[in-house]
Amino acid sequence: MLRRPIELSFEVMKRTGLKAAVLAMVASIAPAMAWDGDSSVRNCTWCHGTSAQGYMVAPRLAGQRPAYTESQIRSFREHTRDNPFSKQYMWGAVAALDARAARELAAYFATIAPKPANDGDKNLVATGRTIYMEGIPEANIASCYACHGPNAEGVREIPRLGGLAYFYLKARLEQWGQGYHSGPASPMPLVARQLGPNEIEALASYLSFVK
Ligand code: HEC
Ligand code: HEC
Structure with missing residues (x-):
């Protein structure tokens, strides 16, 4: 996994709060979603960070163009996006997502306001x-x-x-x-x-x- 052991207990704490927040967001913005939004979103935010703003090597998904996010999920599934991190982390993470779940997740992440990383020179x-x-x-x-x-x-x-x-x-x-x-x-x-x-x-x- 991406985490150093020292971060695990902190992450468990964070996720306990995050689950409620994500559930509330999914319920308020997408009441008609048929897929199990809670578990899918959590599968992603585990690595992509609170509110999908990015965490360590996993990029921000918040505010991304939904058509782009969907196309990348397809590329991971088809193994055309093939750099080492993609292979190591994303090929497995989306292996079980069908096209519809990919579209709905992409639409969901696009609704979250993106925060700038502000970490360049x-x-x-x-x-x-x-x-x-x-x-x-x-x-x-x-x-x-x-x-x-x-x-x-x-x-x-x-x-x-x-x-x-x-x-x-x-x-x-x-x-x-x-x-x-x-x-x-x-x-x-x-x-x-x-x-x-x-x-x-x-x-x-x-x-x-x-x-
Ligand atoms: C085990 C950690 C992990 C999990 C779980 C995970 N991701 Fe990722 N994700 C990554 C990493 C690391 C990258 C960066 C890959 C690279 O550098 O090319 C990435 C990249 C992406 C990208 C490309 C973003 C861009 O700007 O090009 C998308 C889209 C994405 N993930 C969606 C998802 C979705 C949707 C889920 C949940 C179903 C998910 N990820 C679960 C670690 C993870
Ligand atoms: C002709 C149109 C075009 C031009 C010009 C272009 N891009 Fe892109 N760029 C794309 C498309 C389409 C994608 C998505 C496909 C892909 O990831 O290969 C992309 C993807 C990217 C990504 C990946 C983002 C992510 O989330 O992983 C980066 C970074 C990027 N471009 C940077 C740049 C920079 C910097 C320049 C200027 C030097 C540039 N692009 C010029 C069309 C363009």
Whole structure:
């Protein structure tokens, strides 16, 4: 598991409170859901953190585009998203989810307000923002804004990036260059191949602070 033993008792305490909160949320926003929302959501928040805001290496799911979350669950199930953490933690976690449960979980997580991780390097924010908005035409680096939107909020299957954790963003941007995949027909391997370590650090820093 993701946890160090010392965190276990604290986590048990947190989860006892969380269960009631999650139950209340599911009951209030989605009274018509037929699937056992409580146990499914808990299976996810165990790793993805309280209110799905992310925890250690598990990214925030709160506020993510539902079409994107659904597409990633499919990629984990079909083993096309194949980096080491995906393989180790997510292939098993979604193995028993059917398409309908995946859609409902994705819709549910999208309703939770996302909190920014704010954990990048503040000194790199301005550089990261410039690359995000304009790309670096002379280095063949695409503007991220063109697809991910002016406030990194995403659209349809293009994910929200604003406020994701620095470590997670950096790892993802490195992985495409290392030959790992996320889903079929993703433009990201081509985009990320052009990014060097300095650009990746600046982009991940900037994005971690975007609300
Ligand atoms: C054992 C821990 C664990 C459990 C349980 C778990 N996850 Fe994950 N999840 C992870 C980790 C770690 C990653 C990061 C994978 C990577 O780095 O590519 C991840 C990534 C994801 C992503 C990709 C997010 C993105 O921004 O691309 C989605 C979607 C996701 N999980 C959904 C779920 C859902 C839905 C459940 C419950 C059914 C769940 N997870 C249960 C650990 C877990
Ligand atoms: C042509 C459109 C396009 C451009 C340009 C683009 N992206 Fe993406 N991006 C996508 C799509 C589609 C996905 C989802 C598919 C995937 O994960 O492979 C994605 C996924 C991502 C993810 C994964 C998010 C997560 O939750 O795991 C990151 C990080 C990312 N893009 C960063 C960037 C950055 C930084 C730039 C600019 C240098 C950029 N993208 C430019 C379309 C684009």
